[in-house]
Amino acid sequence: MIYDKTVLLPLNVDQAFELITQPARLRRWQTVAARVDLKVGGEYRWTITPGHHAAGTFTEIEPGKRVVFTWGWEQPEAPADNVSTVAITLEPADGGTSVRLVHEGLPTPEALAGHSEGWNHYLDRLLAEASTGDAGADEWAAAPADLNELTSADATLAIVQRVLAQVTEADAQTQTPCADFNVSQLLDHLAGSIANIAKALGAEVADDAGKSPEVRIADLAQPTLEAFYRRGLEGTIDMGFAELPATMVASILNLEFLVHAWDFSKALGFEVSVADELTDYVEVLAQNTISEQVRASGSFAAAREVAETASSLERLVAFTGRTVHA
Structure with missing residues (x-):
């Protein structure tokens, strides 16, 4: 099952790429903490909200254009088939940069619903950070x-x-x-x-x-x-x-x-x-x-x-x- 959403950020592609890949920028809108080894085969670990940690491996990186990574949850109760794939593609657009996020391989309707709620929340915060420079404290954290x-x-x-x-x-x-x-x-x-x-x-x-x-x-x-x-x-x-x-x-x-x-x-x-x-x-x-x-x-x-x-x-x-x- 697939989640697919596009947002328009009032930033150039390099600024947008930093927001979605650099730990100090990720902390502004998506994560409490972030470890990122930004290279193909490099690993990441993000504390999305307290006690909830996403981790995976980068499989494709084109600076300023595209980043693809596996996605899974560290929690012991996470199902064995919880690994999926996230692809984020950036393209110049009128007014800034178009950011398309596609999350593929979600195994169940429940997983799709949960991740859709999460991505909608964080893409709203990404847009707020890009637009105003301050997405504010994350109420989910x-x-x-x-x-x-x-x-x-x-x-x-x-x-x-x-x-x-x-x-x-x-x-x-x-x-x-x-x-x-x-x-x-x-x-x-x-x-x-x-x-x-x-x-x-x-x-x-x-x-x-x-x-x-x-x-x-x-x-x-x-x-x-x-x-x-x-x-x-x-x-x-x-x-x-x-x-x-x-x-x-x-x-x-x-x-x-x-x-x-x-x-x-x-x-x-x-x-x-x-x-x-x-x-x-x-x-x-x-x-x-x-x-x-x-x-x-x-x-x-x-x-x-x-x-x-x-x-x-x-x-x-x-x-x-x-x-x-x-």
């Missing part, structure tokens, strides 16, 4: 239906990436709610925390402080979370300083992503929007992770009081020791 320490890490990563996309060089010395860190120092701290967890998971990462803040963190977080999904949440992980339950290490990632997203947004002077279901869940993770012993080590200050009218996110950051101003 806001609050995973099946929350666990890894799906919530995907969701909180999406939030911090969107915040970091607004950080500029001019913000580097701006103080954050973390007393010891300005924006640049907090970015280094976040990168170091992710890299340490990646190392413990056996993932190969390289921190490059010369990248933009969003790309720097995204390029560290993607292989880290991919390795975590591959490993699973069972047992313990040797963090070097201690053996910690895998669930606790994943919880730490959640806190790093979401709490620091709040820190960065406050430093830059805007509010970050997070679904209450997600912050409520991460608050439970925080309560299970931040013990009095952890606070005594200096990693977190004492929990602060908040007003009864405080939002779910404000309750979370107050629990981590941040002061929330009314």
